[in-house]
Amino acid sequence: MTNRLRNKSERNVLKMKNTFSGDDLIFHTHFSSDPLSAARVTEELIGTISNWCVTTGSLANIEIVVTEVINNIIEHAYLEDPDQPIEISAKAGSESVQFDLIDCGKCMPESQIPNGRQMDLTGAVCDLPEGGFGWHLIRSLAQNLNYTRDSGKNHLTFSVTIGQQ
Amino acid sequence: MHLSSRTIGKALVINVEAPRIDAPSAIQFKDQMRDLTGSGVARVVLDLEQVGFVDSSGLGAIVASMKQLATGQVMELASLSPVVEKVFRLTRMDTIFTIHPNVAAISDDKSAS
Numbered sequence: 073m074t075n076r077l078r079n080k081s082e083r084n085v086l087k088m089k090n091t092f093s094g095d096d097l098i099f100h101t102h103f104s105s106d107p108l109s110a111a112r113v114t115e116e117l118i119g120t121i122s123n124w125c126v127t128t129g130s131l132a133n134i135e136i137v138v139t140e141v142i143n144n145i146i147e148h149a150y151l152e153d154p155d156q157p158i159e160i161s162a163k164a165g166s167e168s169v170q171f172d173l174i175d176c177g178k179c180m181p182e183s184q185i186p187n188g189r190q191m192d193l194t195g196a197v198c199d200l201p202e203g204g205f206g207w208h209l210i211r212s213l214a215q216n217l218n219y220t221r222d223s224g225k226n227h228l229t230f231s232v233t234i235g236q237q
Numbered sequence: 238m239h240l241s242s243r244t245i246g247k248a249l250v251i252n253v254e255a256p257r258i259d260a261p262s263a264i265q266f267k268d269q270m271r272d273l274t275g276s277g278v279a280r281v282v283l284d285l286e287q288v289g290f291v292d293s294s295g296l297g298a299i300v301a302s303m304k305q306l307a308t309g310q311v312m313e314l315a316s317l318s319p320v321v322e323k324v325f326r327l328t329r330m331d332t333i334f335t336i337h338p339n340v341a342a343i344s345d346d347k348s349a350s
Contacts, residue, residue, distance in 0.1 A: 108261055110260075132320040136324060139259070143292060143293065146260070191328065200303075200304060201297075201300070202304070203297045204293075205293035205328045206292075209293060209324065209327055
């Protein structure tokens with residue numbers, strides 16, 4: 073995921089070319105709500121962002137958050153119907169990448185982003201949770217989460233802070 | 238998704254030969270884990286050296302694999318990548334599993350005896 077550059081001068085050239093500066097649209101695509109399409113789009117997105125000098129840790133945070141957001145759309149908004157539309161776009165600023173996800177599935181419960189509390193792990197092994205980690209991960213790693221429902225569409229925006237190398 | 242296994246000392250080490258444990262592969266992972274651990278061996282170590290990414294579904298499948306073990310069996314983890322380690326840490330699942338830095342370190346563990 074990192075740019076493996078052999079020397080400092082190459083790194084500087086790349087940095088001059090590929091440092092995020094304004095709010096530039098760097099990624100925008102439509103895809104269908106099946107898990108393999110989702111994995112392919114996430115891989116393309118990470119590949120695109122990795123062309124910039126973003127730290128490995130920031131890329132990992134983006135991959136975790138975007139994967140969980142799309143998983144939730146597939147599982148909860150579309151109830152695993154694999155042929156429904158999802159739109160994703162990403163804008164890069166100097167300190168964060170802003171994401172915008174749109175789907176036409178079910179509304180979020182009570183029209184709100186789930187609180188994503190830490191799951192209770194104190195019980196016996198047989199009582200350990202096997203799900204419900206997604207929103208906790210998203211809320212741990214993303215900022216400026218905002219959800220709106222308009223004209224039958226779910227619109228989720230958030231940003232992930234980046235450290236530029 | 239393919240899992241292979243080998244025996245080191247008294248431990249059954251299961252190697253995940255895939256770059257991801259995620260929503261598309263979680264059920265397959267869980268089924269193969271059930272087959273491999275069904276022998277009832279007491280100590281199972283899941284070697285994640287080749288796994289670069291685990292999402293919440295993959296994490297759920299790893300937890301489910303532990304829950305489907307028989308009484309007396311334990312499951313430990315080895316070789317977590319930085320991203321996988323982060324997912325375990327943020328969900329506090331790192332407090333549930335014994336985690337080894339790599340497979341070479343498992344035999345040093347006192348729980349091996």
